[in-house]
Amino acid sequence: MKRTAQTHHPIHTLLKDRWSPRAFSDKPVEPEKLLAVLEAARWAASAMNEQPWRFIIATKKNPAEFEQALSCLNEGNQRWAKDAPVLIFTIVKKTFTRNDRPNRAALHDLGLAVANLTLQATELGLHVHEMGGIQIDKIRETYQIPEDYEVVTGIALGYYGDIEQLPEDLQEREKGPRQRKPLSELIFTGTWAKPASFVKNNGT
Amino acid sequence: MKRTAQTHHPIHTLLKDRWSPRAFSDKPVEPEKLLAVLEAARWAASAMNEQPWRFIIATKKNPAEFEQALSCLNEGNQRWAKDAPVLIFTIVKKTFTRNDRPNRAALHDLGLAVANLTLQATELGLHVHEMGGIQIDKIRETYQIPEDYEVVTGIALGYYGDIEQLPEDLQEREKGPRQRKPLSELIFTGTWAKPASFVKNNGT
Numbered sequence: 412m413k414r415t416a417q418t419h420h421p422i423h424t425l426l427k428d429r430w431s432p433r434a435f436s437d438k439p440v441e442p443e444k445l446l447a448v449l450e451a452a453r454w455a456a457s458a459m460n461e462q463p464w465r466f467i468i469a470t471k472k473n474p475a476e477f478e479q480a481l482s483c484l485n486e487g488n489q490r491w492a493k494d495a496p497v498l499i500f501t502i503v504k505k506t507f508t509r510n511d512r513p514n515r516a517a518l519h520d521l522g523l524a525v526a527n528l529t530l531q532a533t534e535l536g537l538h539v540h541e542m543g544g545i546q547i548d549k550i551r552e553t554y555q556i557p558e559d560y561e562v563v564t565g566i567a568l569g570y571y572g573d574i575e576q577l578p579e580d581l582q583e584r585e586k587g588p589r590q591r592k593p594l595s596e597l598i599f600t601g602t603w604a605k606p607a608s609f610v611k612n613n614g615t
Numbered sequence: 616m617k618r619t620a621q622t623h624h625p626i627h628t629l630l631k632d633r634w635s636p637r638a639f640s641d642k643p644v645e646p647e648k649l650l651a652v653l654e655a656a657r658w659a660a661s662a663m664n665e666q667p668w669r670f671i672i673a674t675k676k677n678p679a680e681f682e683q684a685l686s687c688l689n690e691g692n693q694r695w696a697k698d699a700p701v702l703i704f705t706i707v708k709k710t711f712t713r714n715d716r717p718n719r720a721a722l723h724d725l726g727l728a729v730a731n732l733t734l735q736a737t738e739l740g741l742h743v744h745e746m747g748g749i750q751i752d753k754i755r756e757t758y759q760i761p762e763d764y765e766v767v768t769g770i771a772l773g774y775y776g777d778i779e780q781l782p783e784d785l786q787e788r789e790k791g792p793r794q795r796k797p798l799s800e801l802i803f804t805g806t807w808a809k810p811a812s813f814v815k816n817n818g819t
Contacts, residue, residue, distance in 0.1 A: 420654040423738050442813045450624040453795050458747040467803050516747050522726020534627050543662040543720050555807045591657050599671050603759045609646045
């Protein structure tokens with residue numbers, strides 16, 4: 412299933428074709444693909460090259476570990492993420508290692524790494540669905556996350572499955588239109604909320 | 616100047632070739648390229664599709680606006696960012712518009728958008744250098760950033776210039792090796808700090 416974004420300006424195919432499905436195939440992700448996806452995350456930029464990102468991974472190859480990870484999602488996400496072959500929790504170190512001071516950019520830099528991961532996954536024919544709906548306290552306890560680290564998101568990773576495998580309400584959401592705010596609401600010049608001059612009057 | 620990452624696993628060329636230079640050419644960025652780069656950011660994923668990212672942009676086409684933006688960087692960054700044709704400040708909305716509740720993922724989602732922007736820039740032959748070193752209070756005041764929004768980073772965007780244009784100390788930094796932690800320090804399974812089984816003993 413393709414859901415290519417209807418862009419106003421041409422962008423790279425991998426960015427246009429990326430979307431977040433719920434209907435995952437249970438086909439395993441090949442270890443070399445998993446490594447490539449994580450390697451992509453590894454090479455993101457970060458403030459002071461701190462590389463604040465950490466990933467906890469569970470695959471169906473180890474059913475007990477997978478069940479443990481699945482149980483740490485919110486119930487709404489468990490309904491469909493149970494079919495994905497790989498679950499990941501993303502975590503950041505909140506301070507700079509060199510001086511123990513707060514790293515204001517840590518979450519932002521995690522986002523850079525996750526976008527790299529997602530792009531590499533897309534390139535390899537895989538899909539990524541990020542989830543804010545996770546049980547953070549349970550994850551902290553289950554995986555013994557140290558005090559100085561923050562649990563941010565869950566990720567389901569795998570090949571696309573069949574929309575028919577989803578409950579009906581989720582089938583509808585899988586097919587809905589992909590929408591974004593116009594550039595005129597996002598890009599300002601000179602002062603807040605003043606659209607940049609190179610953005611057209613129709614907002615694109 | 617190329618500084619392709621020495622990866623342990625094959626990753627997409629655009630991710631390998633991305634790096635953050637200081638020696639920018641003063642060649643302007645074509646408006647259609649600027650729009651493509653911002654369009655790429657626009658199509659990132661976000662929690663509840665909130666799209667919390669905002670960008671304030673200054674180009675050398677408007678020298679007063681550029682000088683204003685430049686003066687909002689830390690002095691160390693002004694030394695080289697003065698040569699870039701485009702400066703951007705990244706900002707996030709800290710709450711969900713639908714219910715005014717805190718958006719825990721806002722900074723992370725901004726990172727997703729900035730990584731998309733960076734990838735599109737790389738694809739178009741441009742370079743991006745993100746800066747944590749910015750004068751946040753001055754930016755808030757200069758651009759009248761609303762209470763509910765947080766200023767996160769600055770970005771210099773443009774074509775690569777000539778390393779010789781940099782002060783000597785920055786020339787050295789421009790040439791240093793690109794280093795990252797091994798996967799074994801980033802990817803865990805089952806519990807914290809336990810390297811995933813698919814990561815090799817040498818950490819790759």
